[in-house]
Amino acid sequence: MPPAPRGAVVCGPSRYLREDERIHIADRLREKATMRQIAAELGRSPSTISREIRRNRTVLHDYGTWYYRPHAAQARADARRPRPKDRKISRSGELRTAIQEMLDEKWSPEQICQALRTRFPDRPEMHVVHETVYQTLYLQGRGELRRELAGALRSGRARRKPRRQAQQRQPRYSHPMVMISDRPAEVEDRAVPGHWEGDLIIGKNSGSAIGTLVERSTRYVMLLHLPADHGAEAVRDALTSTVTTLPSRLARSLTWDQGSEMGRHHEFTLATDIPVYFCDPASPWQRGSNENTNGLLRQYFPKGTDLSDHTPEHLLAVADQLNRRPRKTLGWETPAERLAKLLATAS
Template identity: 40%
Template sequence: MGYSNKQMSQAPVGARRQWAADRALRPPMRSPGRPEPSRAVQRDFWRRIASGVTTVEAAEAVGVSWPVGCRWFRHAGGMPPISLDEPTGRYLSFAEREEIALLRAQDVGVREIARRIGRDPGTISRELRRNAATRGGKPVYRALVAQWKAQQAAKRPKTAKLVGNDGLRKYVQERLSGSVRRPDGTIVRGPETPAWKGLNKPHRQDRPWATAWSPEQISHRLRIDFPDDESMRISHEAIYQSLFIEGRGALKRELVACLRTGRALRVPRARSQNKPQGHVTEDVVLSERPAEAADRAVPGHWEGDLVRHEALCNRAEVKDLRRCAVAAA
């Protein structure tokens, strides 16, 4: 029996309509949000980063906003989180999924779709069953949603080695922080390193890496200290990833100050080798100075006409016998 208008008007103010999902036995599903850009876009972004361009330039080149590009770079610690190799033909590509969506919208059968795109009918059937979007209780195949679902299913997250091995994590942390001590209390320094030559950055001489071990030194030393224990093995790259990549939770974030570079993010080699831009560009070199400036006949082109002295703060002088003193305003 239906409800009358009078009965509907007696419902409490602010009451929410009961949806069918409220009566379901499973808990509410969390919305995954907007699907992220395709893997092809992300691979293109990281290839450009590896070539040495800035994060903003790489983001603009692949068609994403610069805040998104900066977030990718920061969350990944400057390290590509995905393989930059093109996927093999074993898996369906986004172009094939678009063609499947178009043919499915025309009510083309599974075997005919498989024949047109050159795939096995079982592959098409599984694709339509697994990666279709549910819209109003009816599965509807959309290429973008199917690509996102396939990417989520392809992830194989695993526990980092330093997270699951407490002894190895303690060994690495002690040497990264330079806190390894002998029984008498003296610090066990890492292997000798070349002297610091950064004359333009003298403040870096007192960084913790003066007594800390580098990831390469730690990785090689493990084989000497634990020759028969295969569980005490880790590559220097895994140590760098534990420091740089957010969410690993294996090593303390502040240990990046103990690295030789002191960087909190990995900088691509091509970018680190870029020459810094000079403050004097080609259009302001002295050889191209105009004749009136080179002759110094006009005030404003004199070397000392803008110099102020503590004792002569109200005037400026050009100490040249061929010039006269000019009173400053």
């Protein structure tokens, strides 16, 4: 038979290589074509071709050579495709026991995976990535690991927390937000006082809260009394009454997270002429001073307690004690001393 004219194989919509494409790969390999030439002819990525050959070739261990057979490659790919598959941990009793022992020692999945590679350097069947351990734990109801999930993971969550992409998030408030990326540069370097970070610390059963304000330049702390309600209107009123006691040069901006308590942020800005900048979702480090201060405040207001029991006078005393505490980041000055110096210089 005369040779068939060679042309590019039409690539269908499937994400998987078809058998005719594997035949084309085998033919072109015999003709010493490069991976990129084959990929261009098939309309595939070069990494797809190299991965296909690496995974489905037949290696002759005695001779150190390999060959690629398209029908055998197709059979291997078909055998791997069915779902669901048995997980690696469920297939190996030795691996399952080793992981269970380290879970009993309160090790994290990532620590477990590194320990397995160190303990069994020449046994790849005993190596897993931490995602494999996580997936097995979250499916532990199927009996793959005999463990109470809440005790096995430090987060204490028995279900995975879904992570949505930023573009999939719905607008948080009815009024447009001004994001932290639009905040003036003077806020970032902490050179100019009057830029504040804010948040709420929540009490028992989310029934009470205390508002926290931290000045970025001096770390000066102010607390908001919210005994009965920490909704948008209550937070707006508490913020307004607090910041109006400040000199104008100490009331330049406020940075907050995207909590529902800031639903009236535009009304606060209209009442005080203080712009509010919002952090990106799940980015607490963008309010680092406030997060650190909230940790310090938990010494006074432990988690799981009723925060409505604290009077405004007590909140003022706690803030005063923090403001008189020397800070390493301020050269061992106190926030009150640093604020007094700034006010004296400005006057």
